[in-house]
Amino acid sequence: MAKKIVEARGPYFEEFQQDTKEAFVKERKELQGLEAELKEIELEIAQQQHRKHRAENALNYRRKRNRSDKARNHRLIHKGIAVECVCKDSEFLTEAEFYQLAEEIFSEKSLKCKIADMVAERKKEKEEEKRLLEEAEALVKKEGV
Template sequence: MHKKEIKTLQAEKENIERQLAQEQHKIQRLENRATYYEKGDRRKRAHRLITRGAAIESVAPQTKELGETEFYTFAEQVFALPDTQRLLTEAVSNHAGGD
């Protein structure tokens, strides 16, 4: 009976180890998926920033001459203008209504 108990316990142990390995693989797959989505979000953001920066340089080529600090100061001033605020609000409203 003792050998039978040992074999039963070994079989149980192997089954539990197999289940543990499956769960570890499941965790790894979920972590990989999360990383994939995070990278995708970063890529989308990077693409958006690049295309919008290119658009600004396209409509205002002089901005290429500005350093980073000067450009941020300029952008803050432009976006603080009442007309800019109104136009931006309208654009966002039109976008939200157009979906």
């Protein structure tokens, strides 16, 4: 029966059907090629975004480290100045003599306890500051969203 229908339609219909199939196959191959190309491009984009993210993280790390190094240097210089202000003759001591003096001074039990108390108090203050800052950031984020 199907053969009768095709015969009734004539040779042009068969030619049209063949052309349509060939065009469909050609378009399917082209589509598959484009899909493969799209996957490659998406992979490249993902890789570039990852590289960008890593570079940003490295930059932030360097900035943060640089700031902390500056703060540490500043703190050490000021503490050294304070030592020389309290003990004017310390500038004439060699490095070994200065370390020996510092060990003797800081080995006293009462001084160790006092320093430990001061440090504990500062840590509490820093933790409270950090907690308040996190709460404020969370509030801003909540209101912003």
